[in-house]
Amino acid sequence: xxxxxxxxxxxxALSGFERANMQQKVQRINYMEKECIRLAQRGDASAxxxxxxxxxxxxxxxxARYIIRDEDLKDVLQESFIKIFSSIERFEYRGxxxxxxxxxxxxxxxxxxxxxxxxxxxxxISGWQNLPETVEDDDPDGMEEIPPEIVQEMIRSLPAGYRxxxxxxxxxxxxxMEIAALLHIGESTSASQLHRAKAxxxxxxxxxxxxxxxxxxxxxxxxxxx
Numbered sequence: 001x002x003x004x005x006x007x008x009x010x011x012x013a014l015s016g017f018e019r020a021n022m023q024q025k026v027q028r029i030n031y032m033e034k035e036c037i038r039l040a041q042r043g044d045a046s047a048x049x050x051x052x053x054x055x056x057x058x059x060x061x062x063x064a065r066y067i068i069r070d071e072d073l074k075d076v077l078q079e080s081f082i083k084i085f086s087s088i089e090r091f092e093y094r095g096x097x098x099x100x101x102x103x104x105x106x107x108x109x110x111x112x113x114x115x116x117x118x119x120x121x122x123x124x125i126s127g128w129q130n131l132p133e134t135v136e137d138d139d140p141d142g143m144e145e146i147p148p149e150i151v152q153e154m155i156r157s158l159p160a161g162y163r164x165x166x167x168x169x170x171x172x173x174x175x176x177m178e179i180a181a182l183l184h185i186g187e188s189t190s191a192s193q194l195h196r197a198k199a200x201x202x203x204x205x206x207x208x209x210x211x212x213x214x215x216x217x218x219x220x221x222x223x224x225x226x
Contacts, residue, residue, distance in 0.1 A: 034093050041089045048085055055100065059107050061152075065167045066111035068156060080110045108172060112182060115164060146208060154204045162197035169194050 039047035060077060067073045083106050091102055155163060168174045168182065169190075176190040183190070 033096075033099060037088070037091065037093055037099060040085070041091070048088075051099075052081065055103055058100070059103060062104055062107050062171075063111055065152075065155060065171065066108070066164060067114065072114065076110050076114050077107070080107045083110065108168075112164070115160065118160075145212075146205065150208065151205075154201055154208075157204075158197055158200055161193050162200065165190050165193035166197035166201075 036047045036050055040051055056077075059080065060073070063073055063077055063080070067076050080103075084103055087106075091099070093099065155166065158166065164183065165179055168179045169176075174182070176187045176194075179185075179190040180187045
């Protein structure tokens with residue numbers, strides 16, 4: 001197991017026995033998942049239920065990056081799982097993570113299909129003009145101090161066009177050519193949407209950190225006065 005980069009904690013050295021034990025566990029998990037997939041491909045309802053329960057929370061989080069309204073989120077997830085189980089017999093297991101990646105692609109595609117029906121506009125939204133011209137490619141300093149759920153809400157608050165391009169670029173690791181093809185937009189539009197999304201997030205992160213700092217300073221002042 002690797003620790004997060006920059007955590008200040010050294011990576012533990014595993015003994016030969018520990019490595020072998022971990023490898024056996026991984027092999028056992030892979031075998032169980034492969035067997036579950038095999039049964040699901042034969043129409044086994046119990047196996048399909050296990051797959052659903054095992055991945056529904058993760059896939060809901062993926063879908064929520066793109067779809068904001070709860071009713072729409074439920075509809076897109078339902079369509080996604082219908083597609084997953086109606087086409088799982090054609091899925092080819094390629095080792096650990098392959099099922100998760102395959103289902104994620106389906107959910108993202110269904111989310112994009114829904115947004116296409118909603119006619120998402122990839123334009124500069126009114127009210128977001130006062131943004132910096134340049135934005136660092138890396139995360140702003142101090143971002144690791146912000147709870148992941150807060151960062152998620154910041155992303156979800158972005159205008160739909162910004163949010164969609166940002167998610168495809170950052171989470172699905174698509175380049176601008178691929179994003180342009182998926183969304184039927186120009187590569188320059190994709191690049192500008194990503195730039196604006198990063199600028200909005202940078203501003204939100206800065207405001208959040210400033211608010212936290214203000215609250216902390218006020219708390220310390222009141223503590224001293226006591």
